[in-house]
Amino acid sequence: MSLLWVFAALIGSVGQVARNAMQSSLTRQIGTVGATQVRFLFGLPFALLFLVIVTLATGEAIPVPGLTSLAFTVAGALAQIAATALMLVMMKSQSFAVTTAWLKTEPVIVAIAAALILRDPISLPVLAAIIIASAGVMLMSIKPGMPVWQLGRPVLIGLLAGGLFGASAIGFRGGITHLESGGFLIRATSTLALNLAIQTTTLLIWMGIFNRAALYGSFSVWRSSLFAGFLGAFASQFWFIGFALTSAANVRTLALVEVIFATAVSRYAFKQPVSTRQIIGMSVIVLGVGLLLRLQA
Numbered sequence: 317m318s319l320l321w322v323f324a325a326l327i328g329s330v331g332q333v334a335r336n337a338m339q340s341s342l343t344r345q346i347g348t349v350g351a352t353q354v355r356f357l358f359g360l361p362f363a364l365l366f367l368v369i370v371t372l373a374t375g376e377a378i379p380v381p382g383l384t385s386l387a388f389t390v391a392g393a394l395a396q397i398a399a400t401a402l403m404l405v406m407m408k409s410q411s412f413a414v415t416t417a418w419l420k421t422e423p424v425i426v427a428i429a430a431a432l433i434l435r436d437p438i439s440l441p442v443l444a445a446i447i448i449a450s451a452g453v454m455l456m457s458i459k460p461g462m463p464v465w466q467l468g469r470p471v472l473i474g475l476l477a478g479g480l481f482g483a484s485a486i487g488f489r490g491g492i493t494h495l496e497s498g499g500f501l502i503r504a505t506s507t508l509a510l511n512l513a514i515q516t517t518t519l520l521i522w523m524g525i526f527n528r529a530a531l532y533g534s535f536s537v538w539r540s541s542l543f544a545g546f547l548g549a550f551a552s553q554f555w556f557i558g559f560a561l562t563s564a565a566n567v568r569t570l571a572l573v574e575v576i577f578a579t580a581v582s583r584y585a586f587k588q589p590v591s592t593r594q595i596i597g598m599s600v601i602v603l604g605v606g607l608l609l610r611l612q613a
Contacts, residue, residue: 321561324554325570331551333577336403338544343404345537350530351544352401353523356515357534358545359552363509366553376502381510385494389507392487393514399480402473422478422485422568424449424605442611449604456597482568488556489564504556512549572602 335355342351371378381389403419424446488507495503523531534541558567575598582588 321558321567322570324557324561325567326573328551328554328558328567329571329574330577331547331554332571333574333581335544335547335551336578337581338540338547339400339404342534342537342540342544345540346533347527347530348401348404349519349523349527350534351404352397353516353519353531354534354541354544355400355548356397356512356519356545358541359549360509360512360516360545362546362549363505363512363553366549367505367509370501370505374499374502376498378506379495379498379503381491381495381507385491385507386510388487388490388494389511390487390514392484392491393511394518395480395487396484396511397515397518399477399484402477402480406473406477419474419478419481421449421475421601421605422482424478439611441607445604445607445611447604448607449601452597452600452602452604455600456594485555485559485564485568489559492556492560500560501557504560505553508549508552508556512552569606572605575602 339351339355342354345351346354367378370376428446488511491507491511492503495507498506520531555567558570579590579595579598583590
């Protein structure tokens with residue numbers, strides 16, 4: 317059981333890279349909003365199927381969330397919607413591997429936010445880790461000959477998306493751990509189903525009012541949307557199992573292997589060149605984030 321979360325996080329990483337790649341392709345067809353809702357709307361049926369399978373296999377009742385668990389889950393759901401939309405915006409202008417690497421700065425953003433909002437102290441080693449990770453982001457962002465004023469928007473979007481993904485991980489972990497009954501598997505799966513139901517409802521209302529074209533567009537490419545939804549639910553199922561077994565920090569630390577998977581996808585699937593500078597930048601980001609989480613642990 318002690319190593320089960322490791323396998324869950326690794327499987328989740330592979331599934332997430334595949335899902336992100338599929339969503340990146342859908343963005344070009346149906347736009348950012350349409351591709352964002354695909355992982356939720358088309359993922360919900362699979363999450364419900366997973367929940368039925370788990371209840372039949374374990375014989376456990378579906379736990380009813382209290383106010384605290386529900387609040388955590390709602391916060392995580394809304395943060396993930398915003399983070400996913402920002403991620404897809406980045407994928408329009410940046411390569412798949414670079415986008416994934418920027419998202420891996422999420423632990424750095426969480427640490428800075430905790431220091432500013434919660435007044436958590438930052439030691440010199442932690443500050444060094446933050447500087448290292450930030451240097452990696454800048455190394456990947458700055459292209460030779462690029463004017464300085466062009467750096468602000470992509471870096472800001474990347475850091476904001478990473479911070480929101482970090483907030484969503486904390487929300488999901490809180491939602492799972494505050495359930496009062498059930499084993500880790502039923503708690504993880506029921507929280508995932510609730511999360512996707514919240515996200516699907518939110519986006520259906522939003523798109524029904526403001527962007528019906530994107531909603532209709534996702535159904536026009538239903539085969540790709542259905543596959544992306546399955547990949548999203550599959551990856552999330554294992555992420556939530558990891559969150560049920562150990563801290564969000566442990567899971568997100570191991571998830572850094574996603575950068576390696578994304579680099580391979582970027583190079584061989586999308587035929588996007590990966591420069592030596594980008595590889596070094598990704599390595600520096602991984603080093604800084606890994607050092608930060610090691611110090612925090």
